[in-house]
Amino acid sequence: MQLGRIARFGGLSTLWITLLCTASFAQEAAESEVRTAPELTAKWLILHQPQRASRNIQPLTTKHLVVQLDAFQLTGPAPGHPHVLGEFVADGHWGIVQGAIQRTGGKNAVLELARANQFELQGRMEQAGQGGWFLLVGWADGHGYCLSNAVQKTSSPWFLTEFRGGKALANQHTEFPGFDWNGSQPLRLQVEKGELTLQVGQQFVFEKQKLANYQAGAIILGTYDCKYGPRPLRLQTLRGREIPQ
Structure with a gap:
């Protein structure tokens, strides 16, 4: 028994x-x-809207559509340069402060906003001070295009660079006239028929700029460390849609 x-x-x-x-x-x-940001469709999708104002840092969770990327690296067009994007290894964090998404730790921070082929994003973002930041479009397996901005005390040049294998192509790196994104501004980022447009307020930073080797991929927002550190920015609202081909 x-x-x-x-x-x-x-x-x-x-x-x-x-x-x-x-x-x-x-x-x-x-x-x-591994979580990824949503694929855009022809219907507008709200990617971020103002949250209840709180002075405490609220971490991004699986309830949020945008996704913090912890394991991300690339080699920009100017390694060792005091201002222009160079060697980049993600070490930063994002959170929500007073309703807006902002970097809350580290310096090299990346945030996947959405995935799409031809697309349009609309929203509002606040920027101030000096530092470096960028946007990636059509990013897939280390290939895509980078819009970067190095804000200095007396200038604010923009660059458009193609990447392959996670590295900038030296012959596909172009500087554009300076424009200082100051304060809270409406934004429109679009790729249609392989042409890039970035509008900030009434200013067209890029208008129908041809991206010869563009392909579908991720849309990524990032800040990078430089002489003046990463630029402080706050993503206040964002929505996106796919543009039918």
Whole structure:
């Protein structure tokens, strides 16, 4: 009788251990699954809207559509330059402060906004001070285009650069006239028929700029460290849609 009880107890223990192991493996698999921002469709999708104002930092969670990228790196067009994007390894964090998304830690921070082929983003973003920041469009497997802005005390040049294999192509790196994004401004970022447009307020920073090797991919916002550090920016609102081909 005693042996029977021990056998039954041993069987239950084995079953319990098996269930615990299965649950643990399932949790690890879920945690290791890489999240991505949503694919845009022809219908407008709200990617971020003002949250209830709070002075406390609210971390981004799975409830938010935009996604912080922790494992991300690239080599920009000017490694070692005091202002222009160079060697970049993500170390930053994003959170929500007073309703807007902003960098809350680190310096090299990246945020995946959406994924699309031809697309339009509209929203509002606040910027101030000096520093470096960028936008990537059509980013897939280290290929895509980078719009970068190095804001200095007396100038604010913009650059458009093509990347392959996570590295900038020296012969596809162009400087554009300076424009200082100052304060809270409406924005429109668009790629239609392989042509890039970035409008800030009434100013066209890029207008129908041809991207010869553009392909579908991620749309990414980033800040990078330079002589004046990463530029402070706050993403206040954002929505996006796919432009039918």
